[in-house]
Amino acid sequence: MPQQLKRLAIVFLILVGSLIAARHYLVPKTFGVLGHYRAAAIDANAAKPLVYAGHEACAACHPDIATMHDDARHRTVACEVCHGAQAAHVESPGDHIPPAPRERSLCPLCHSYNTSRPTGFPQIDPVSHNPGRACITCHNPHAPVPPHTPQECSACHGEIARTKALSKHAAIPCTTCHEVAEKHKITPVLSTPTKPQTREFCGQCHSQEAKAAREIARVDLSTHGERYVCWQCHYAHSPEGAE
Amino acid sequence: MNTEANRPQEEPGSPEEVSRDRREFLKQCAAAAPLLLATVRVVEGAVASANDDSYKPEEHNYGMGIDVSKCIGCGRCADACKTENNVPREPFYFRTWVERYVLTADGETVVTSPDGGIEGFPSTVSEKGVLRTFFVPKLCNQCANPPCVQVCPVGATFLTRDGVVLVDKDYCIGCRYCIQACPYGARFLNPITHTAEKCTFCYHRLVQGKVPACVEVCPTGARIFGDVGARSSPLVRFKHFNEIQVLKPQLNTEPKVYYANLDGEVR
Numbered sequence: 284m285p286q287q288l289k290r291l292a293i294v295f296l297i298l299v300g301s302l303i304a305a306r307h308y309l310v311p312k313t314f315g316v317l318g319h320y321r322a323a324a325i326d327a328n329a330a331k332p333l334v335y336a337g338h339e340a341c342a343a344c345h346p347d348i349a350t351m352h353d354d355a356r357h358r359t360v361a362c363e364v365c366h367g368a369q370a371a372h373v374e375s376p377g378d379h380i381p382p383a384p385r386e387r388s389l390c391p392l393c394h395s396y397n398t399s400r401p402t403g404f405p406q407i408d409p410v411s412h413n414p415g416r417a418c419i420t421c422h423n424p425h426a427p428v429p430p431h432t433p434q435e436c437s438a439c440h441g442e443i444a445r446t447k448a449l450s451k452h453a454a455i456p457c458t459t460c461h462e463v464a465e466k467h468k469i470t471p472v473l474s475t476p477t478k479p480q481t482r483e484f485c486g487q488c489h490s491q492e493a494k495a496a497r498e499i500a501r502v503d504l505s506t507h508g509e510r511y512v513c514w515q516c517h518y519a520h521s522p523e524g525a526e
Numbered sequence: 527m528n529t530e531a532n533r534p535q536e537e538p539g540s541p542e543e544v545s546r547d548r549r550e551f552l553k554q555c556a557a558a559a560p561l562l563l564a565t566v567r568v569v570e571g572a573v574a575s576a577n578d579d580s581y582k583p584e585e586h587n588y589g590m591g592i593d594v595s596k597c598i599g600c601g602r603c604a605d606a607c608k609t610e611n612n613v614p615r616e617p618f619y620f621r622t623w624v625e626r627y628v629l630t631a632d633g634e635t636v637v638t639s640p641d642g643g644i645e646g647f648p649s650t651v652s653e654k655g656v657l658r659t660f661f662v663p664k665l666c667n668q669c670a671n672p673p674c675v676q677v678c679p680v681g682a683t684f685l686t687r688d689g690v691v692l693v694d695k696d697y698c699i700g701c702r703y704c705i706q707a708c709p710y711g712a713r714f715l716n717p718i719t720h721t722a723e724k725c726t727f728c729y730h731r732l733v734q735g736k737v738p739a740c741v742e743v744c745p746t747g748a749r750i751f752g753d754v755g756a757r758s759s760p761l762v763r764f765k766h767f768n769e770i771q772v773l774k775p776q777l778n779t780e781p782k783v784y785y786a787n788l789d790g791e792v793r
Contacts, residue, residue, distance in 0.1 A: 311697065320684035324694030329581075331730035334610045335739045360745040364602055368609050368739075393600045393745055397649050399626050399659040400598045404746075 333370040338362050340373045355426035390418040443520050450521040485513040581733040586688040589782035591750035591764040592663055599661035601643030603740035610739035617641040619714050621725040622665035622740050631655035635791050662792050666712035666725035667781030674704035695721045709777050
């Protein structure tokens with residue numbers, strides 16, 4: 284082998300050697316074990332400490348509250364939503380006492396009225412809803428129920444009730460014309476009250492043959508209004524007619 | 527050879543018979559040895575697997591479901607995320623956040639997210655007449671084909687075997703390429719470490735068999751977590767019973783955050 288080639292080979296070997304050495308020292312140990320990244324980074328990510336313990340950890344020591352809570356409307360609300368992150372409390376219960384929020388500011392985070400919230404989600408206006416009183420004076424946060432279901436139709440249908448109160452139909456209760464299932468109070472939209480479906484229903488009072496009081500307006504059902512149901516032309520909550 | 531040939535002629539009770547018994551015994555021992563070793567190994571294996579409750583990443587492929595119709599915009603997810611992952615409290619850094627969409631009658635779409643929704647949203651929304659309005663929780667979509675991983679020049683962000691995109695904060699050089707590449711705006715540069723940061727699906731919780739902090743605290747169950755490919759998981763049920771959409775499907779990032787009841791206006 285010519286001398287210059289020998290020298291070149293030595294230089295080449297030194298270069299290759301230094302490259303291998305540099306790679307050995309510069310490329311992290313676990314790089315490329317699982318892919319184009321340091322496999323040790325997965326362990327670093329996994330090694331972080333817990334802050335939220337999870338509701339299972341709470342239930343292990345507080346079964347009575349957990350049982351009550353799991354049967355109630357707040358069953359999907361984990362303990363740590365209101366009581367804060369409590370992994371430290373699970374580690375050493377005596378040293379970290381979870382807060383029990385009693386102030387009025389917490390509940391409106393979910394329950395204050397907001398147009399963007401889904402329909403049917405229970406919402407109140409914190410300004411007008413029993414101002415100054417803590418929510419927990421009336422509502423048990425672990426098993427909340429609305430204080431009472433509205434009994435009167437007017438609780439929700441105030442405008443109709445006010446109109447009807449001044450009309451000729453004031454004395455007729457809502458349920459005379461509307462059949463209201465009990466479910467309507469819980470899921471108003473899914474269980475709507477009925478409306479009279481026949482002309483004969485109004486005819487019980489308003490037909491020529493009806494045995495109702497004489498001063499009630501009468502029509503001849505066979506000629507009046509053709510095929511239409513009465514409420515398609517007359518607004519039954521405020522019927523027109525001579526005073 | 528010699529002894530074999532002579533054996534039939536030997537008398538019973540002779541020393542030769544004793545040695546034959548020994549031979550039989552050794553033969554049996556030899557035959558039993560592999561069985562014995564195998565038994566020992568099986569027992570050892572059983573003991574090892576009993577002790578080995580370690581996490582097996584290849585058995586998982588995580589995803590999240592979000593039911594938009596259940597989100598009440600309370601922002602507990604964004605708050606819990608910051609607590610769990612020590613995210614800076616300034617209102618610019620979020621691993622997950624809640625957006626409010628307001629579609630007005632004149633065709634305008636207004637998207638707001640004051641402090642990521644942590645402090646709640648103001649009640650009044652628009653004077654123009656609201657057509658539709660709803661909340662949309664957002665987070666890293668944990669893409670199966672993540673653009674952020676493709677652009678990282680040093681291999682500091684990667685897709686794990688269990689389908690989570692993680693950041694190696696000891697190796698990240700803070701070049702911000704991944705922040706630019708993410709089509710969902712899910713990454714930010716941590717102002718303290720000056721490295722890229724993002725939702726990890728609370729990886730440290732997953733390896734302990736717990737769900738991410740945002741899923742834990744969501745009060746209405748709007749966030750559903752589980753394995754994508756499992757035979758039965760909350761996520762699989764959620765995907766089965768809802769019409770599912772993902773964000774920006776046209777980018778082929780194959781997101782693993784699945785939205786139900788998502789409005790067409792959501793970007």
